[in-house]
Structure formats: structure tokens, C-alpha cells
Amino acid sequence: MLIVLPSSATCPAIGGCRLWPHVGPTYCVEKLSREERGVTGVRAYFPTLTPSQDTGFSVFGFAAWSCAFLGGSCTSIQDTRAIQSIETEHVKLFCGSWIHKIFGKPLVCATALFCIQIYLKSAQMSFRRIVRDVRDSFGSLSRRSFEVRISGLLGHHKGKSYSSVNEPHDFSQITQQSHWATLPPELLRDVIKRLEESEAAWPSRKHVVACAAVCRAWREMCKEIVRSPEFCGKLTFPISLKQPGPRDGMIQCFIKRDKSKLTYRLYLCLSPAVLVENGKFLLSAKRNPRTTCTEYVISTDADNISRSSSTYVGKLRSNFIGTKFRIYDTQPPYSGAALCPGRTSRRFYSKKVSPKVPSGSYPIAQVTYELNVLGTRGPRRMHCIMHSIPASAVEPGGIVPGQPDNLVARSLEDSFRSMSSLSSFMDRSLDFSSSHFSTTTGGAQEGFEATTDTKERALVLRNKPPRWHEQLQCWCLNFRGRVTIASVKNFQLIAATQPTAVGPTTTTTAQPSGSGHDKIILQFGKVAKDTFTMDYRYPLSAFQAFAICLSSFDTKLACE
Amino acid sequence: MSEGTKEPDGGEEKVVLKTHDGQEFTVDMATANQSGTLKNLLSEVGSSSNNPQVIPLPSSITSRVLGKVVEYCQRHAAGGGRRGGMQALEQFDEELVELDKDMLLDVTYAAAFLDVPRLLDLTSQAVADAIKNMSVEEVRHYFGVVSDFTEEEEKVIRSECPWAFE
Numbered sequence: 001m002l003i004v005l006p007s008s009a010t011c012p013a014i015g016g017c018r019l020w021p022h023v024g025p026t027y028c029v030e031k032l033s034r035e036e037r038g039v040t041g042v043r044a045y046f047p048t049l050t051p052s053q054d055t056g057f058s059v060f061g062f063a064a065w066s067c068a069f070l071g072g073s074c075t076s077i078q079d080t081r082a083i084q085s086i087e088t089e090h091v092k093l094f095c096g097s098w099i100h101k102i103f104g105k106p107l108v109c110a111t112a113l114f115c116i117q118i119y120l121k122s123a124q125m126s127f128r129r130i131v132r133d134v135r136d137s138f139g140s141l142s143r144r145s146f147e148v149r150i151s152g153l154l155g156h157h158k159g160k161s162y163s164s165v166n167e168p169h170d171f172s173q174i175t176q177q178s179h180w181a182t183l184p185p186e187l188l189r190d191v192i193k194r195l196e197e198s199e200a201a202w203p204s205r206k207h208v209v210a211c212a213a214v215c216r217a218w219r220e221m222c223k224e225i226v227r228s229p230e231f232c233g234k235l236t237f238p239i240s241l242k243q244p245g246p247r248d249g250m251i252q253c254f255i256k257r258d259k260s261k262l263t264y265r266l267y268l269c270l271s272p273a274v275l276v277e278n279g280k281f282l283l284s285a286k287r288n289p290r291t292t293c294t295e296y297v298i299s300t301d302a303d304n305i306s307r308s309s310s311t312y313v314g315k316l317r318s319n320f321i322g323t324k325f326r327i328y329d330t331q332p333p334y335s336g337a338a339l340c341p342g343r344t345s346r347r348f349y350s351k352k353v354s355p356k357v358p359s360g361s362y363p364i365a366q367v368t369y370e371l372n373v374l375g376t377r378g379p380r381r382m383h384c385i386m387h388s389i390p391a392s393a394v395e396p397g398g399i400v401p402g403q404p405d406n407l408v409a410r411s412l413e414d415s416f417r418s419m420s421s422l423s424s425f426m427d428r429s430l431d432f433s434s435s436h437f438s439t440t441t442g443g444a445q446e447g448f449e450a451t452t453d454t455k456e457r458a459l460v461l462r463n464k465p466p467r468w469h470e471q472l473q474c475w476c477l478n479f480r481g482r483v484t485i486a487s488v489k490n491f492q493l494i495a496a497t498q499p500t501a502v503g504p505t506t507t508t509t510a511q512p513s514g515s516g517h518d519k520i521i522l523q524f525g526k527v528a529k530d531t532f533t534m535d536y537r538y539p540l541s542a543f544q545a546f547a548i549c550l551s552s553f554d555t556k557l558a559c560e
Numbered sequence: 561m562s563e564g565t566k567e568p569d570g571g572e573e574k575v576v577l578k579t580h581d582g583q584e585f586t587v588d589m590a591t592a593n594q595s596g597t598l599k600n601l602l603s604e605v606g607s608s609s610n611n612p613q614v615i616p617l618p619s620s621i622t623s624r625v626l627g628k629v630v631e632y633c634q635r636h637a638a639g640g641g642r643r644g645g646m647q648a649l650e651q652f653d654e655e656l657v658e659l660d661k662d663m664l665l666d667v668t669y670a671a672a673f674l675d676v677p678r679l680l681d682l683t684s685q686a687v688a689d690a691i692k693n694m695s696v697e698e699v700r701h702y703f704g705v706v707s708d709f710t711e712e713e714e715k716v717i718r719s720e721c722p723w724a725f726e
Contacts, residue, residue: 211691310716
């Protein structure tokens with residue numbers, strides 16, 4: 001793409017300017033695009049008669065100025081000086097005939113032409129802005145001829161695929177749009193960054209969410225600026241409920257139980273106090289007793305908790321006696337996960353289901369309460385297998401793969417974007433499961449065992465065993481002031497170093513006691529009647545932590 | 561035609577900033593040096609009081625906008641030492657960005673173009689403060705942005721907002 005600036009007399013960057021008298025009347029600027037994200041450039045060609053040291057300098061100065069003029073504030077002379085030193089060897093001399101070939105007529109009697117490439121700092125510097133400035137600057141003198149050229153460029157431009165979201169599809173819109181709509185993206189980014197920094201705490205953090213709902217360009221920008229809770233420790237978009245908690249410190253939450261309505265609500269603590277009445281609502285759950293099991297439906301809507309709603313995010317289901325729970329997510333875990341698809345996912349992928357309903361159901365974890373040999377009073381033993389989190393996640397440098405990175409629930413987006421590819425993926429994994437596992441009461445744990453050879457081992461969490469306190473004559477755990485009332489439901493989860501309970505296949509892979517194993521990943525306990533605190537951290541997400549805590553609410557025949 | 565000119569000190573270097581609408585601003589070097597762009601440019605070519613350099617500016621910087629920028633640069637070139645110290649300067653900064661939205665954008669853009677980082681800080685913060693407490697529709701209206709989401713995407717996004725605003 002070439003932007004041809006017709007004559008020095010009509011361009012304010014040149015016109016009347018005595019800075020660069022030796023620069024010929026015509027030069028052209030070519031917009032460059034690099035493969036890497038975030039870099040755009042302008043290449044300026046202009047003729048000069050005597051490329052001496054002195055004019056060389058000024059030529060570069062002129063190039064920087066005109067590029068800054070065209071593209072915004074991105075370059076300065078300093079950049080050009082730097083570029084000069086780098087680019088001197090790249091400066092190419094072109095003969096006039098070459099120009100003649102391109103433009104069909106001789107430009108000037110230039111003997112040499114400098115070629116300067118300047119990469120602007122921001123790729124987002126929209127072409128729209130450049131065009132607007134250039135067009136404005138020509139005034140009435142050459143507008144018509146210029147517009148013809150721009151429209152010629154437009155055809156060329158459309159032929160190429162540009163990744164930038166800011167590229168306008170129709171240049172005629174440029175002048176019609178509001179002044180603000182053409183705010184250079186790097187300035188907008190700065191504004192949103194400031195907003196994100198200043199609105200760190202709820203409830204004012206909702207303004208960041210509002211910014212992400214303005215338009216696509218804004219949404220992209222917000223997605224880039226807002227870091228995941230794993231690194232910033234803050235919850236922002238609903239999707240952060242399914243992203244791992246912070247690596248440093250814990251996210252402090254509390255759960256309110258409504259016994260009469262069988263509902264549970266998870267709130268984010270807005271102050272360090274244990275007993276608080278108001279918090280940022282995060283998730284809700286409703287207990288649905290069934291004849292054979294108990295089911296907890298989990299939703300992002302505080303009041304309308306149902307599986308048919310678009311706010312449904314997953315569920316927890318117990319076995320008949322309430323000792324084994326399985327957590328289901330509406331979104332599939334990463335493809336390497338030890339996943340054993342349940343019946344529901346098979347149903348979901350039948351073609352009859354409307355693709356707009358996010359009703360996927362993937363077992364992502366299993367919580368087991370072991371039979372209590374000490375009777376009703378003794379501590380319970382919990383055992384959580386997190387199928388969606390590999391055990392390596394808690395090792396140094398470990399990560400949780402396959403995190404949903406979209407603000408929009410992934411299953412939701414995929415369901416109307418790439419339904420076919422996803423279902424083919426699931427078909428494959430269904431085939432895989434049927435050929436390798438028994439299809440009866442296999443369950444996630446056996447599925448997990450069978451896949452340990454080929455897939456990564458899942459993270460196993462167990463509760464920290466309480467100590468018997470002689471003086472108080474009770475079982476004790478140190479909750480560091482976050483739990484105030486003794487309850488059989490209280491627990492602290494840590495990563496299991498010896499996955500003995502997982503199965504015989506994994507005993508050989510006993511891991512060394514790494515640094516990440518003594519940290520409490522999730523703790524839950526009573527602070528008042530119907531109020532419980534829940535603190536979680538990496539690698540668990542708020543959703544997973546909430547579901548595990550819900551299992552602790554359920555009455556266990558064998559445990560109590 | 562020399563708005564925003566300070567009392568000429570004998571023999572001091574001057575530079576003329578010419579806007580697209582023909583206005584000329586004659587400023588001294590200390591003022592011009594507040595702008596990174598001008599500073600770099602002038603370090604290349606130099607300027608003198610008898611024969612000041614004329615620097616043309618793009619059309620997006622109108623004389624009204626440039627007036628604001630020059631006002632800012634002059635105050636900050638003088639520094640906190642004059643006219644009541646740093647406190648007065650801070651107050652001046654606060655009042656400077658009390659602008660209507662079109663003007664605010666133009667000054668922001670000019671500050672970015674002329675590379676006046678602290679002015680850009682001020683204006684960006686002013687814009688960020690303006691967005692606070694606005695609904696999605698208000699932000700769209702303020703920025704003149706038309707939503708380009710598809711109906712489905714819009715639906716998903718709308719379901720996100722009640723959660724945030726709960």
C-alpha cells in the first residue's frame with residue numbers, strides 16, 4: 001500500500017517549512033505490517049539531491065516528522081537517529097527509473113532516493129487516523145485526486161487480510177463518525193489501564209466490566225489489560241470464577257446458607273473482617289434432593305438458579321449415601337485431561353440439542369469422604385481428584401492448562417461458532433473411552449487410572465489432618481482467625497504428596513515433597529450460624545472451590 | 561498573531577508553531593522543550609530569535625487546542641518556583657483538564673502527538689474519571705462508539721453485566 005503525497009505545497013508538514021529545503025517535492029509513504037503483533041511501520045521514500053552528512057541528518061529528521069505526522073505521536077527524532085544508525089546500511093539508493101516504473105511518470109530529477117523504515121510503537125495506530133489526517137491536510141487543492149488514490153488503495157487494502165480490529169471497512173465512514181470514535185487505540189488503552197488500576201476493588205470494579213461491553217475493540221483491549229486472578233489476585237469478569245486463584249495469597253470469600261430455600265451464595269469479602277454482611281456476589285447454588293442422589297446446581301445468578309438458564313455454570317452431584325461427589329463443569333477441561341465423559345455430555349452432543357444452550361456437562365473433579373472409624377465426633381477424611389488440573393500444576397513452574405480465556409463462557413462461544421469441530425473432538429474422545437474403559441459404573445476415578453499412562457496425572461487434594469488438642473479436648477486446625485466456630489464441616493485442603501488412594505498404577509510415580517505441597521489451597525469453616533468462610537488459591541478456581549465446599553454441607557450418612 | 565507569547569527576554573531562542581488554521585504561536589525554547597517531539601526536532605535544526613523556525617502542525621491540532629497545550633507547557637516550563645509553588649501548579653493542572661469532551665480528546669491527542677507525557681497523564685486520567693459511573697450505553701454515547709457485536713454476543717455480554725452490577 002502506498003500513500004502518495006502529491007505535492008509539497010499542499011502538505012503542511014512540508015508547505016512553508018524551511019526545515020528541509022533540499023527535500024524534493026514528492027515522496028511516498030508505504031505502510032508496513034510486521035508479522036509480530038503490536039508493530040506497524042511506515043516506510044518513507046523521498047528523493048534528495050546530495051546525500052551528504054548534513055542533508056542525511058535532516059532527511060531522517062524529516063522522515064520522522066512526517067511519519068509522526070501521518071501516524072500519530074509514535075516516533076521522534078531520537079527514534080530516527082537510532083534508526084539512522086541501524087538503517088544506514090539498509091538505506092537503499094534507488095534510481096529515478098525505478099520510481100518511474102511505479103508511478104508512470106518521472107518524479108523529480110532526483111539522483112538518489114532514501115528509503116527509511118520506521119516502525120511505530122503501536123500496531124493499533126489505525127490506518128483510519130492516518131488517512132483522515134492526510135486527507136484533511138490536503139485541503140481543497142488536491143482533494144479530488146487524492147480521494148481517487150485513496151479509493152484505489154482501498155481496493156488493494158481489502159485484498160489483504162489485516163488483523164487489526166481497528167481497520168475500518170469503509171473509509172467513507174471516517175468523517176461521519178464522532179471525534180471520539182477515532183481516539184487512537186494506544187490512548188484508549190492508557191485510559192482503560194488507568195480505570196482498571198483505580199477501580200481495583202468491588203463494587204466499583206464493575207466499570208471495567210462495563211468497558212468490556214462497549215464494542216469489540218474495547219473488549220479486546222480490556223481482555224488484554226485485565227490480568228487473570230492467578231497473577232493479579234482480583235476477580236473481574238464472570239470468567240475469572242473459572243480461572244485459578246492467585247499464586248500469592250488467597251482470595252477470601254464467604255458463603256451464606258439459606259436453609260429454608262436450600263440455597264447457598266458465595267460472596268467475595270470486601271474487608272478482612274470475618275463476619276461481614278455485604279460482599280460481592282460471585283456464585284449461587286441450589287440443593288435439589290432427588291431419590292437417588294443430591295444435586296447442587298451452580299449459577300452466576302443470585303436468584304434464578306436453574307439448569308436451563310444461561311447463567312448455569314456447573315453442578316455437584318452426590319452418590320446415594322453422600323460420601324462421593326462429582327463436580328461437573330459446563331466447559332470442557334483441557335484436552336490432555338483425564339476425562340471420562342459422562343452420560344450427560346453424550347446427550348449434549350446429540351444433534352437435537354439447540355447449540356445455543358450451554359448444557360455441556362464434563363466431570364472435572366471427584367470428592368470422596370472416607371468412612372469414619374472414630375465415630376460421629378471425629379474428623380472426616382476428604383479426598384479430591386481434580387481431573388481438570390494436572391498434578392504438575394503445583395510443582396514449581398507448573399501451570400493449569402486449558403483455562404477458559406474468553407470472557408464469554410467457552411462452551412457458549414464454541415457452541416455457536418465451532419460446534420462441528422468440538423463435537424468431532426468429543427466424538428473422538430467418546431470412541432477412546434469406549435474402547436479403553438468399561439462403560440458401566442466405571443466412574444471418573446477408574447477412568448483416571450486407566451489414562452495415567454497416556455495422560456498427565458490429575459492433582460489430588462486431601463484435607464489436612466487435625467490435631468487432637470489435649471486441653472480443649474477437641475480436634476483442631478489452625479485457620480488463622482478465619483474460622484471461629486468448631487464444626488465437622490470445617491476443613492483445609494492441601495496437595496497430596498503421596499497419591500496412595502488413587503490406585504496402584506500411580507504409586508510408582510510418588511513425587512518428591514516439593515515446595516508447593518504444604519500450602520493450604522482451600523480452607524472452609526464456620527463463622528456464624530449459616531455463614532461460612534471460604535478461602536482459596538491457585539490452582540483451584542472459585543467455581544471448583546465453591547463446589548468442594550458445597551459437598552461439605554451435605555449430610556453424610558457414613559460420616560455423621 | 562503571537563498568542564501565548566511570553567515577554568521576550570533579549571536574544572532568547574524562539575520557535576513558531578503554526579496550526580493548520582493559520583494561527584501562529586511564538587514560544588520560547590523552554591516551553592517548546594516541554595514537548596518531546598519539538599525538543600527532538602529543534603535539537604536537529606536549532607532556532608534563533610531573529611529567524612525563528614516555523615513548525616507546522618497537523619490539522620487535528622487546532623489553535624484552541626494548541627493554546628491549551630502551550631498554556632500548560634509555559635506553566636510547567638516555569639516550574640513550581642513561580643506563581644505560588646507546586647500547589648498552585650497542581651491546581652492549575654486540575655483546572656486545565658476541566659474541558660468538554662471534544663476538547664478533552666483533542667488536547668489528549670495533541671499531548672500524545674507533541675509528546676508531553678505529564679499533560680497526557682492528566683488528560684488520560686480525566687477521561688478515565690469521566691468513564692467511571694457510566695453505564696455501557698452512556699460510554700457508547702460519550703465516545704460515539706457503535707456496538708459491533710452480533711446479537712448472540714450482545715446477549716452473552718448482557719448476561720455478564722448483571723453479575724458485575726449485582
